Each structure stands twice: as C-alpha cells, then as structure tokens.
Amino acid sequence: MSETIYERLGGEDAIAAVVDRFYERLLEDDRVAHFFEDVDMRRQRAHQTQFLSSVAGGPVEYSGEDMQSAHDHLDITPSDFDVIATHLAETLVEFEVEEADRAAVMEAVAGYEDDVVTVAAD
Incomplete structure (x- = not known):
C-alpha cells in the first residue's frame, strides 16, 4: 500500500507546522489579515490542521463546521x-x-472554493 500525502508530509505535527507558517503569512498580508481580526487563532490553527490532515488522507476526520456555514459571513471574493x-x-x-x-x-x-467564496467576482 502506498503512503498517503499525510504520511509523506510527516503527519499531524508536520502539517501543524505548515499551518502555523501559513497563518503567519496570512496575518502579515493586509489584503486578507482582516478576515482573522476576531478569530481565536489557536482554535483556527487546530481546525486548519485537522482539515488539511483530512484532505491529505490522514487518519483524521474533519469535524468543523461545513465550509459554507463557516465562511458565509466573511464576504470572501474569488x-x-x-x-x-x-x-x-x-x-x-x-x-x-x-x-x-x-x-x-x-x-x-x-474543490472547496464554491463553498468558501461568498461574494461574486470582484
């Protein structure tokens, strides 16, 4: 049996490190940092780690809100x-x-873009 992407990435700890750096980048970018102003970033990082672990084939099932509900109120453009x-x-x-x-x-x-983008093209 071949390794999953999750395994090749190094498992949950390695994915958590990627997620931490990813959010550092987002919070440094004025174009998107405002989406995270009132967000519990510890919780957000945990959810993102769980989500990426899941899509990478890890033994993790994403248990957060469905993508559309989680992003509905954010007015995210393409x-x-x-x-x-x-x-x-x-x-x-x-x-x-x-x-x-x-x-x-x-x-x-x-594959989640349609659920995340809540505002028509800008």
Missing part, C-alpha cells in the same frame, strides 16, 4: 480565495513538499 490559496501553495514550497503532493493538496483545497 481574489481573496486566490491570495489565500497562493499563500498555502507558497508555504508548501517553503516546507519543501514535493510538487505532486502540493498539486494534490491544492486541488483538494480548490
């Missing part, structure tokens, strides 16, 4: 989504994740 996705992709590069694994993670994340 360009906001692109900025956030770019930060994730660049973080995966920074952590030297193999190109095929990066592509698979980004494809999985892209």
